[in-house]
Amino acid sequence: MTDTAWRAQHVIFEQAAAALLRCPAPVVAAVEGFAFGGGCELGLLADFIVASESAVFAFPEVTRGIFPGIGGTQLLPRVVGGPLAKELIFTGRRVEAAEAKAIGLVNHVVSRGQARARALEIAATIAENGPVAVRQAKKAIAYGTETDLDTAMVLAIEAYNATVVTEDRREVHGALGTPPMTTMPLTLTDEQRSLKAGVAEIAKRYPGEYWRELDRERAYPEAFVAELTRAGYLAALIPPEYGGAGLGIYEAGLILETINACGANAGACHAQMYIMGTLLRHGSEAQKRAYLPKIAGGELRLQAFGVTEPNSGSDTTKLQTTAVRTGDRYVVNGQKIFISRVLQSDLMLLLARTTPVDRVKRKTDGLSVFLVDIRGIKGLEVRPLRMMMNHSTNALFFDNMEVPAEGLLGEEGRGFAYILDGMNAERILVASDSLGDGRWFVEKAVAYSNQRVVFGRPIGANQGVQFPIAKAHMAVGAAELMRNRAAALFDQGQACGPEANMAKYLAAEAAWEAANACMDCHGGYGYAEEYDVERKFREARLYKTAPISQNLVLAYVGEHVLGLPRSY
Ligand SMILES: Cc1cc2nc3c(=O)[nH]c(=O)nc-3n(C[C@H](O)[C@H](O)[C@H](O)COP(=O)(O)OP(=O)(O)OC[C@H]3O[C@@H](n4cnc5c(N)ncnc54)[C@H](O)[C@@H]3O)c2cc1C
Structure with a gap:
């Protein structure tokens, strides 16, 4: 390469380095294998580095008659100290992952092949925080460490003041528990309507007799689950590149809700939807390729x-x-x-x-x-x-x-951490099971209360019968709003722990309220198997205990949402 071409090319590198160094958003570098010369400088230009155990760092430029050209001589001493930086740059010596961690060059060393996943995980955690606050903090650290302490303090306070006037700060520190703004669906789209109609069409082919028989035998609903799988509904959350439908958690929730609202039991197959998320988020590419397409196609069941x-x-x-x-x-x-x-x-x-x-x-x-x-x-x-x-x-x-x-x-x-990571999806999906149960009980209670005549009029004409059903209907509707809100946040990639937990709690309580209203209005018939009320009553009760008990949700809200002392 001619001297002129060399310099022209270097200008491009300089511009890239400047852009990275002053990038207002956090930049996390993931290093697998060799990060020599410019590669190592790119890592240093990021905010911090996550390395795999296979990572090796070095500045071998001096062995080629040049020296680190996009800031290595300035950045490395700031990270590892002057004397060590000089040794590494003057000798070109290789630094393996463990030493890199020991000298503070990298923040984390993870297993081979996991650096990117860990960096993305950290990035996702950062992304859950106030974006303005994170950027201002980055600015305060970046400029503050390059100047004297008095000036740095002024810079930091100015950056801090810029966060006070933001929506982020008001959302977190405003009225207790005031949730962040998000768009939440108030009506179903045509696609969501036809999704529900498709699920309902299958569920209705498996009437009460089918479930009663299985219940008696404690047998698994093989035919029902196989049909849902063939139709692709259980692969709703698997991304298309692995053979699934790539739908959102809201749509997945609608599928489960519809199953239960039709009198069927989504508990037989709901877990695949949320268990699969752990594989999707934390599995290696090889594991995902090996299992997800087969799970989506029904060849394997998880x-x-x-x-x-x-x-x-x-x-x-x-x-x-x-x-x-x-x-x-x-x-x-x-x-x-x-x-x-x-x-x-x-x-x-x-x-x-x-x-x-x-x-x-x-x-x-x-x-x-x-x-x-x-x-x-x-x-x-x-x-x-x-x-x-x-x-x-x-x-x-x-x-x-x-x-x-x-x-x-x-x-x-x-x-x-991986299991916790999947909890929000699990809570939203289980809330959806309960919403479906609640809808089924209310519908069944209304139908029965309209047609059962005692004392010369339908029992539904009595406030003692009508009001509990009306209250249960309202409770189900309110829980549905919370489920929708949690799902909207989840699908937008935002933090939704409080909403997902509250949705699970409220939906389980609403379903239970509806179950009792339904049992009560059915009188003795509620206990007769052929009405299905007692079966659904037993099924709906589960979600007050599993996958997490209501008390533990209350403990979560008390501690993590309201800031009360840990109670367990
Ligand atoms: C039908 C069914 C299916 C299940 N399927 C699965 C499954 O597939 N996989 C799986 O891993 N698990 C499964 N579970 C287990 C379920 O998740 C647990 O039963 C549930 O999490 C509660 O745990 P536990 O039964 O040990 O109750 P415990 O932890 O013993 O709690 C008993 C009671 O004490 C309360 N309690 C405990 N500590 C506190 C506290 N500090 N403050 C307030 N209250 C407290 C609880 O809320 C609960 O009401 C299933 C359970 C059932 C019933």
Whole structure:
């Protein structure tokens, strides 16, 4: 290359470096493999670096007769200190990931292949915060560290004052719990209407007799689930590149709500929708390619989610099932309780402890998530439990069950965070189950109260019968608004923990209120199997307890939304 061409090309690099350095939004660098020379400088120009254990950093320019040309000589000393920067730049010595972490060059070192995923995870957390606040903080740090402390303090206070007048600040610190602005659907689109109509058409082909028979036998609704799968409804949330419909959580919720509103039971198949999210967000590309298309096509079923244990219950971090790495596999020992649909699944998502609790900093560390192919697996005993309702629920016993190391999702030890990450989807979908139940009870109660004549008039003419149904209808409608709000936030990629939890709570309570109004107005007939009311009554009750009990939602809202002391 001629000197002129060299300089012309370098101008482009300089402009790119300046743009990156002064980018107002945070920039997180993810490094896999070599980051030499310009690559290393790009990392330094970002706000911080997430590296995989395969990452190697170096400034080998001096060995080629030049030196780091887009700021390496200025940036590296600011990060690792002058003397070490000089050594690295003068010698061109290679720095491996562990040393890079030790000298502060990178913030995190993760397993091979996971740097991008971890960087995106951190970026997603940052994106949940006030955008103006984050940018101003970045500006204050960037300019403040380049000047004397007095000037830096002035800069920081000015940047801070700029956040006071923003909507972000008012949303968080305004009236308690005032939710952020978002657009929420008030009516269904034509596509959403036809989605519901399609689901209802299938659900109505499986009438009360079908469910009653299964309920008696405690049998799984194979035909119903197979038909929903064939029609693609259970793959609603799987992105199109993996063979799914790529719909939003709102649409997924409408599917479940419609199933239950038709008198069917979405509990037989709802879990696949939210379990799959953990694989989608934290699985490697190879895992996603291996499983998601088959799940979408119905070739594989992922309906089992093994978290609850007899000795820990709602206190998940105390779970005692262990997975110990031995060569190329993990050996699992322990016990789970109330794990549903294991006998109807090919795959199970399993949460187990990989590092003993006394060897981790926080009790939430050291838990890992595995995607286990349970077809014919040795060391797993499944004992079906006869429950109040037909839910295919089991006790599981692991006796040296071997899981190939490729079954680990994401990084070892970060499983609790991955599970938490999927909670909002789970809450919104379970709220949708309850909304469907609530609608079914209200419709059934209205129909019966209009036609049952006692004392010479329809029982619905009595306020004692009519008002509880009207109240339940209002409760279902209000819960639906909260579900819609949570779903809208979720689908816009915004934080929705409070809304998702409140939706689950309110919908479960509303369904239960409707269930009782429906039972009451049916008198003795409510207890007769052929009316389906007692079956739905038993089914709807579950969502006050699982997948999380109402008390734990109240504890979440008390602590995380209202700022009250932790109560558990
Ligand atoms: C039919 C069915 C299917 C299920 N399917 C699955 C499944 O597929 N996978 C899975 O992992 N789990 C499953 N579960 C388990 C379910 O998620 C748990 O039952 C639920 O989370 C509650 O845990 P627990 O039963 O151990 O109750 P516990 O934790 O023992 O709690 C008992 C009661 O005490 C209350 N309580 C406990 N601590 C506090 C506190 N600090 N403050 C206030 N109240 C408190 C709870 O709210 C609850 O009412 C299922 C359960 C049922 C019934």
